[in-house]
Amino acid sequence: xxxxxxxxxxxxxxxxxxxxxxxxxxxxxxxxxxxxxxxxxxxxxxxxxxxxxxxxxxxxxxxxxxxxxxxxxxxxxxxxxxxxxxxxxxxxxxxxxxxxxxxxxxxxxxxxxxxxx
Amino acid sequence: xxxxxxxxxxxxxxxxxxxxxxxxxxxxxxxxxxxxxxxxxxxxxxxxxxxxxxxxxxxxxxxxxxxxxxxxxxxxxxxxxxxxxxxxxxxxxxxxxxxxxxxxxxxxxxx
Numbered sequence: 001x002x003x004x005x006x007x008x009x010x011x012x013x014x015x016x017x018x019x020x021x022x023x024x025x026x027x028x029x030x031x032x033x034x035x036x037x038x039x040x041x042x043x044x045x046x047x048x049x050x051x052x053x054x055x056x057x058x059x060x061x062x063x064x065x066x067x068x069x070x071x072x073x074x075x076x077x078x079x080x081x082x083x084x085x086x087x088x089x090x091x092x093x094x095x096x097x098x099x100x101x102x103x104x105x106x107x108x109x110x111x112x113x114x115x116x117x
Numbered sequence: 118x119x120x121x122x123x124x125x126x127x128x129x130x131x132x133x134x135x136x137x138x139x140x141x142x143x144x145x146x147x148x149x150x151x152x153x154x155x156x157x158x159x160x161x162x163x164x165x166x167x168x169x170x171x172x173x174x175x176x177x178x179x180x181x182x183x184x185x186x187x188x189x190x191x192x193x194x195x196x197x198x199x200x201x202x203x204x205x206x207x208x209x210x211x212x213x214x215x216x217x218x219x220x221x222x223x224x225x226x227x228x
Contacts, residue, residue, distance in 0.1 A: 108159030
C-alpha cells in the first residue's frame with residue numbers, strides 16, 4: 001500500500017494568485033494523477049503526472065492553468081494558476097501501482113480544499 | 118468516451134435497512150473498484166473486482182462484478198450510521214491506470 005500526504009490541506013486564496021499543492025508518496029509508485037472534485041460529487045481527472053516529462057492533460061485542462069511537476073517517483077506538485085472563484089474545489093493527488101492479478105490499486109491523498117475569494 | 122452510470126445518486130435510509138448501489142456501463146472493464154469517501158478526506162478503496170461474476174464480501178458489504186464485466190453492484194446489509202458517506206465506483210481499462218468514475222452515491226443512514 002502507499003500513503004499519500006498532501007499539503008496544504010486547506011487554503012483560502014485571493015483571485016488572480018497561484019497556489020502550488022504538494023503530493024508526497026511514502027513509496028515509489030508507477031503513476032501519479034491529479035483530480036478535481038466538487039464536494040459530494042465524483043472525481044474529474046486533470047492530468048497524469050509523468051516522471052521527468054510533461055504531464056498528460058485531459059480535455060478541458062491545460063498546462064498554463066495547471067502546471068504539474070513530477071521530479072521523481074514519490075513526489076509531484078500541481079499549481080493552480082491565476083485562480084478565479086470557479087477554481088474553488090478539492091484537489092486530490094492519487095498514486096497507482098500495478099497489483100498483479102488483483103488489478104490496479106489506486107490510492108488517494110486526503111485532498112486540498114481550495115477556496116478562491 | 119466510456120461512461121459508468123451510477124445509481125442512485127442519493128439515498129437516505131434508516132439504520133438496519135438494506136440497500137444496493139449500481140454501476141452500469143456499455144463497455145467492458147478489466148477491473149472495477151469501489152471507494153468510500155467521508156467529508157474532508159480522500160476516497161478510500163473498499164474493493165477491487167477483476168473476474169466476471171466475482172462476488173466479494175467485506176463484512177456487511179457485498180460487491181459483485183457482472184459476468185460480462187460491464188456492471189457492478191454494492192449491497193449493504195443492515196446499514197449502520199457509520200456507513201454514511203459518498204460511495205464511488207470506478208472502472209479500469211486493460212493495462213491502463215486511468216479510471217472511469219461513476220457519479221457517486223451519497224448515502225445517509227439515519228439512526
